[in-house]
Amino acid sequence: MLSNRYLLLLVLPFAFACNNAGQQQSTDSTAAAVAKPDSVAAPLPDWALQSNIYEVNVRQYTKEGTFKAFATALPRLRKMGVDILWFMPITPISKVDRKGVLGSYYAVQDYKAINPEFGNMDDWKALVKQAHALGFKVITDWVPNHTGGDNVWLTRHPDFFTKDSTGKPIPAFDWSDTRDLNYDNRELRDSMIDAMKFWIRESDIDGFRCDVAGEVPDDFWKTCISELRKMKPVFMLAEGDKGSLHRDGFNASYPWDMFSTLKRIAAGTTNALAIDTVLKRQDSSFPAAAIRIYFTSNHDENSWNKADYGTMPGPIHAPFAVFTQTMRNSLPLIYSGQEEPVLDSIRFFYKDPIQFGKFKREKFYSTLLHLRDSNPALATDASFKKINAGNEKAVYAYLREKAGRKVLVILNLSATEQSISIPSNEGLDGNPLNVFMGTNEKLTGGHTFKIEPWGYVVYSY
Numbered sequence: 001m002l003s004n005r006y007l008l009l010l011v012l013p014f015a016f017a018c019n020n021a022g023q024q025q026s027t028d029s030t031a032a033a034v035a036k037p038d039s040v041a042a043p044l045p046d047w048a049l050q051s052n053i054y055e056v057n058v059r060q061y062t063k064e065g066t067f068k069a070f071a072t073a074l075p076r077l078r079k080m081g082v083d084i085l086w087f088m089p090i091t092p093i094s095k096v097d098r099k100g101v102l103g104s105y106y107a108v109q110d111y112k113a114i115n116p117e118f119g120n121m122d123d124w125k126a127l128v129k130q131a132h133a134l135g136f137k138v139i140t141d142w143v144p145n146h147t148g149g150d151n152v153w154l155t156r157h158p159d160f161f162t163k164d165s166t167g168k169p170i171p172a173f174d175w176s177d178t179r180d181l182n183y184d185n186r187e188l189r190d191s192m193i194d195a196m197k198f199w200i201r202e203s204d205i206d207g208f209r210c211d212v213a214g215e216v217p218d219d220f221w222k223t224c225i226s227e228l229r230k231m232k233p234v235f236m237l238a239e240g241d242k243g244s245l246h247r248d249g250f251n252a253s254y255p256w257d258m259f260s261t262l263k264r265i266a267a268g269t270t271n272a273l274a275i276d277t278v279l280k281r282q283d284s285s286f287p288a289a290a291i292r293i294y295f296t297s298n299h300d301e302n303s304w305n306k307a308d309y310g311t312m313p314g315p316i317h318a319p320f321a322v323f324t325q326t327m328r329n330s331l332p333l334i335y336s337g338q339e340e341p342v343l344d345s346i347r348f349f350y351k352d353p354i355q356f357g358k359f360k361r362e363k364f365y366s367t368l369l370h371l372r373d374s375n376p377a378l379a380t381d382a383s384f385k386k387i388n389a390g391n392e393k394a395v396y397a398y399l400r401e402k403a404g405r406k407v408l409v410i411l412n413l414s415a416t417e418q419s420i421s422i423p424s425n426e427g428l429d430g431n432p433l434n435v436f437m438g439t440n441e442k443l444t445g446g447h448t449f450k451i452e453p454w455g456y457v458v459y460s461y
Helices: 067-071 076-080 121-133 186-203 219-227 244-248 257-269 274-285 299-305 314-327 364-373
Strands: 055-058 082-086 137-142 146-148 179-182 206-208 237-238 333-335 383-387 395-400 405-412 418-421 449-451 456-460
Touching: 067 121, 076 364, 082 146, 082 179, 121 186, 137 219, 186 219, 186 333, 219 237, 257 274, 314 364, 314 395, 314 405, 314 456, 364 456, 395 418
Parallel strands: 055 082, 055 333, 082 137, 137 206, 206 237
Antiparallel strands: 146 179, 383 395, 395 405, 405 456, 418 449
């Protein structure tokens, strides 16, 4: 028996990112910051346990690039199975030192205003209300580490910024369109928290994705998130790979270490066993319940590193996409246009609309998203056990289980056909649904079959 290569899918490269003001940060870190093993991760809101995230690039999503134009996609995305909408920054972009024609979303001019490209505050409130009515949760991108070159605080609160020896505000890192914020200033901390509260109060959003979160002091996050949760049980996503972020209140973080490893597997420079090395390292530095955001593309990796069309071309994409949706402690992410798919970079500082129309991968993603929603074995708190189903240098197989339900995932992370044998001592006997084939199959210990290069099988019990 061959595995169920989803025939409509021909391409989906793999990527990940940590770029913020338009310059690429390294994502190839090989070690995460250490948290005490007995530290406790912030629990997810109940609505996020079997959820997923879809990153919305408003500027590029439609020809108009507005909130109103994006709203027309809401019914389609809900039908596809999307739960949480993450909107890239919706605040105005600074003009001083602006990059390109339109600038970087991550060079914030005013923390309490709407980017006029997208519409106005009433348009935003209407979009959030419409999304909520359809069952979505809404989070926005927040940029706490730095501002743009003409942020209103530069004149109103010049002491909020880090300065050079001449008293001039300096950029964050080498991002020339930004100005670094000084968290030694207590008033800055209070003002940043106040600005975040503004968006919850004014538009009833459900949380934040926090840009460069690992560069902002941990003690700020502990205070900030505690204050925000007095308003509502917000979902907090940290762009950072530090176990301490979970201790300080974040629900989820970025697994850069794993992403780097997956890229090397796709390139053939390491093998599937490397995944276990990353998991062991994570176990020693993150709380046991720490949720990680796995994905195969995002705005930075697409724009700068050829994600989703170059780093994992052709059929290589499929098992990695399945991995992101089914891995332990995973809250998976899909970036704007992956369901089309977009097979080129989406420009960062210019208008470069996504050309939707064919949606060749939509059924693939919908199958995974609806499986996650319907089977508790894919909840973030479901158990995980690696299964030896073949050559472990090529085949990565695992069992997820919760509330009497199971999901068995078998991935061929190699360019050669592999032999699969269902082990007899793992409780896998039964008549599970082959999710992508849509049929039930009888499985017993010792059952064998072949799985094609970059093939994948997902069984739902």
